[in-house]
Amino acid sequence: MSERLVIIGNGMAPGRMLEHLFDRAPSRYAVTIFNAEPRVNYDRIMLSPVLSGEKSYEQIVIHDDDWYAARGITLHKGRRIAAIDRERKTVTSACGLTAFYDRLVIATGSTPLIIPVQGRDLPGVVTYRDLDDVEAMLEAARPGRRAVVIGGGLLGLEAAAGLLRRGMEVTVLHLMPTLMERQLDGAAGYLLQAELERRGISVICKANTKAILGTDAVEGVLLDNGTELPADLVVMAAGIRPNVALAKDAGLAVNRGILVDDGMRSSDEAIYALGECAEVGGMVYGLVAPLYEMARVAAARLADDTEAAFVHADTPTRLKVTGIDLYSLGDFAEAKDREEIVLRDASAGLYKRLVLKDNRIVGTVLYGATSDGAWYNDLKTKGTDVSAMRETLIFGPAHQGGAGQDPLAAIAALPMDAQICGCNGVCKGSIVAAIGEKGLSTLDDVRAHTKASASCGSCTGLVEQLLSLTLGDGYSRSAVTPVCPCTDLGHDDVRRLIKAKGLKTIPAVMQALEWKSSGGCAKCRPALNYYLVCDWPDEYADDYQSRFINERVHANIQKDGTYSVVPRMWGGVTSAAELRAIADVADKFAIRTVKVTGGQRIDLLGVAKEDLPAVWADLGKAGFVSGQAYAKGLRTVKTCVGSDWCRFGTQDSTGLGIRIEKFMWGSWTPAKVKMAVSGCPRNCAEATCKDVGIICVEAGFEIHFAGVAGLDIKGTEILTLVKTEDEALEHVVALTQMYREQGRYLERIYKWAKRIGLDEIRRQIVEDPDRRRAFYDRFVFSQRFAQVDPWAERVGGKDRHEFTSMATLNHPQAAE
């Protein structure tokens, strides 16, 4: 009599196992299957095409009823097993059906994670796991209705794309900062998001769902930042959890999944587990390739082949959304002993990243062109030493071979009619001819004569290679200092291209400008963050992780790790009440040093980081706001007492200083900006060594700029003389905005002015009133978003994590 084999679950893994088993040992077992789902085995990978309407259920069935009948398999559809009795070797279904087994296979798969929020049980909230879910979604999907998909991983994005095809308005919410963060790095995640948005799917990252709204049916989703999104359908695709309850109740060893050895055998030797519910070698799996490998091993073991063993292999990930080409393989986290090779082609929307360790590929992320994925996978699997083809590895197998070693070989091999500059339609032949005929020797020459690389600039590298190729040693690259080793572009090019190409996020800049690292460095990220804050004040979300600590916590770090706190004292004027409040704070928080600064205000030194919000709360009650003494932004406006008190005073210098400070505080600039207003040429406020200074005279206001008294000492230059306070303010603001828009990050005004030329600045600010007004208006617009007191925000709870420890372990011996 054949042995009795009982299988719990009828998904793809046990289905594949049976195929192998009937090949190897057709009559060995009498097989009984209990399937909780009322169906035969179908291809769950193809649920997305069913959802989008590209396929029907019938087309994705793997084993139809005849298949089971032909093999004498008893298939109980819609029968959920409720208990396993290992003593008696039986399984019993919820409806009371009992079956004896000699060997048992558990393939209970996994269940979707349901986020534990209010409203999760409302009609219209579905998961995305099986055909029932797809039918529920199709039920709700009507053109024009709104769907919110929670989870921007593989499943969630496939669901979103399917619902979009059904005509719904789709929003994807994702908890992490970038989509598919398990499979993609930030750069590729950004490209994916941009493509989905181009197709009409809204994507909200860092979105934390607080509740699902509705009374009788789902009406919307509420995020923890207060955003409400209307929804007729909510799809939960936030992850899966192995179904281990049945195994656990039966007393089998269970961790995240059911623990099995490399022969898929559980802690009970008569019981096997495979599929998404199994944990082998510390891993649980969700992609089909390893699950099918489990099926092969389990079938072999059931056929008494003791050699078969499951070995972990990285499985490439692809997203099954028509027209989106991405590929991810292996481990692409950065590490000290790893190197990366990055290729970006902005015009083609291409991103390729290889991660190498000991000259071997350990991980790959491809976006836009994935045809080389198989080749990289092959190199990785075989552990091929790639040092010999390193230079050309990223270009793929087509560029390997004898000539591949010379980096100029690729461009040399291009035909003369190959287009180099897409913006201006310039081909290789035109550039080479112009270099030869006109005797061009620099990039600027080529730009002037051919227009190649003169627009967006993303072909600059190719044009330079053509110069090298044509002129040989006669060409040396231009002396532009790159922003950092992540790019060959200088600050000016980066700023120009951010505006020209409308780049509005750090990942967008890195992709479009073909950054050579995947995530930037401590040098370029703060610079890019400033440029984006300056250029897109209303649209760009400030990236605090790209800011230096002082600007992130709004205080100045000191050598011992404590902070100093400097409240704003408008124009250097204070009062008894303010001083009393400062004294109280100094007492209450035992502040060791209270110091008058060079900018006419008071510095409280030695404040512990965790005390900062409480210090600010007390200062805030007295009316103080942050003095931004830490900012690459407006610091102080120093004043003298002016015509109010001084017998020499010609104008109200104090009042003008306060007016300027109140108008301009909160603005970010390339480097710090210090100002001063003196009431007469005796210049008690020392305005002639400031970034911007005003000297009041009988005839009006003399506006100075580009002074410094720091590492360098330099007196100011005179911009112009104006008659009224209003004109003075307009000139100062316009000058500052011009500097904000043109300065390089960390470049003070005096260096910027030297580079641009004083006459050019006078031409734009003094001689061209329209341009001055436009600068002024842009500054005013930007201030609408910048003038928020950062201290009050943090007293209100913003960025609380910055000011508290994650954990305090007082008595480590006693813990656990």
Next chain:
Amino acid sequence: MQNRWHPIGHISDIPVLGARCVKTPGMTIAVFRTEEDVVHAIENRCPHKGGPLSEGIVHGTSVTCPLHNWVISVETGQALGADEGSVRTIPIRNEDGRLFIALDAVVDEAAVMAAA
């Protein structure tokens, strides 16, 4: 000696490309989270002048110290580039987002400090 693992919180408590501190009697530990959601724990003390590494800008698997811009690998604790020095690394485990650190090293140090 077997490591004892102490829960310190969840990975979502740490900003991506950021760090949080864990205070212990022996030292303060900086726990970093990279862009790829890998966590690393090292002593929160730059080998140069003792700067709080947790406050630095995180890039790749390195952090730039806020005091004098030394770049430290959060993975190995080694100073990178031309600088020489290292900080202690602390074993850390990530179980589905729940984080644990092994504190034996810290306990030893606390005992030494208590005895002194």
